[in-house]
Amino acid sequence: MAVDVTDQAFINELIRKEKSGRKLHLTRFAIAAVLMLIYLVPFYYLFVTVFKSTEEYLSSGVLELPQSFAPFLDNVADAWRLAGMGRASFNSMSYALIGASLAVGLASAAAFGLTRLRLRSANTWFMMIFAGTLFPFQMFLVPLFFGYQQTGLINSWLGMLLIYTAICIPFPLLVLRGSFGGIAREIDEAARIEGASEWRVYRSMILPNAKGPMIALFLIQFTFIWNDLLFSSILATSPEVRSIMSALQTLQGTYASSGPNVVVTASLISSIPTVLLFIFLRRYFMAGLQLST
Incomplete structure (x- = not known):
């Protein structure tokens, strides 16, 4: 259908739509700017607080700018000394690095068995492992506490590593089960024809194709263990084994x-x-997020 571009009514309609579009963009920009400012308020509070001494913080407004940057080093020294953050940071780093690595590694081995070895009742085994995530972690604290007391694992580095590894296995298994299932089975069959063992297929064929999801899962589980306060505050109360979050507490x-x-x-x-x-x-x-979705 031909349109007369010289028609004044048509021109006015185009001008009206353009103005309406500009108003819509301005409204969206204003809303986004307000939300961004609200989001940045905690970061601003963090910035102005770490550069204040205790006396300055109590005598000045909460959001006032600091008088100097000098108190920051004193705050760092006080926090490090009073909370024992050196030992606590080492503990949390060891829990997070080893626990997340073991969890993702064991989950990858389980996912390989469930998806590539044609095991009987594979779905049943998966549900048995994943069922632990259906209940809140608070339900496990009482039996864990008494069980750890009887086995001597309470307030021990090994006990914390075991619980962190165990609770971090189900989610990586869920993700890697889908990731491994999407890898073509022709890769396995070709490797087995060449005489490769199941271990060789798992190590040389499957793991390289799931590198992205496994690194993403490691980062997620590392962050979870590092930020955990629930288990560390109940099962590791001594300064020798407590985590960084317990130290902050x-x-x-x-x-x-x-x-x-x-x-x-x-x-x-x-x-x-x-x-x-x-x-x-x-x-x-x-x-890894793109490959696992």
Whole structure:
């Protein structure tokens, strides 16, 4: 249908639609700007707090700019000393690195058996492993506590590593079961024809094709273990084995008089490893999310 571009009514309609589109874009931009400002308020509070001394924090407004950057190093020193963050950081790093690696590794082995070996009742085995995630973790605390007491695992490094590894297996198994199932079976068959064992098929054929999802899962489980407070506050209360989050909790208890500026500084320090790990593995993380969906 031909349109007369010289028609004044047609021109006015185009102008009206253009103005309407501009108003819509401006409205969306304003809403996005407001939401961004709301989102940035906690980060602003973090920034201005870590550079204040306790006296300055109590005497000035919460969102006022600090007078200088000098108190930051004192806050770091106080947080590190009062909370025992050196030992706690080492404990959490060992739990997170080893626990997440073991969980993803065991989950990959289980996923290989469930999807590539044609096991009988594979779905039943999967549901038995995954059923533990259907209940809240709080239900496990009482039997775990008494079981750990009877076996001598309470307040032990090994006990914490075992529970973190166990609770981190089901979710990677769920993801890798779908990822492994999407790999062509011709790869397995060709490798077996060449005389490769099942271990060789798993190690050389399947794992390289699931590198992205496995790294993404490792990062997710590492973050979960690093940020856990529930199990560490119940099963590891001694300073020798407690996690970084349990150490932060002591700043609000025994050393509550140290001031919010020290607590916020300690929280900032505790977030650095996970942020750096995500930055370092972001490329693999995004690729893994795309492959696992």
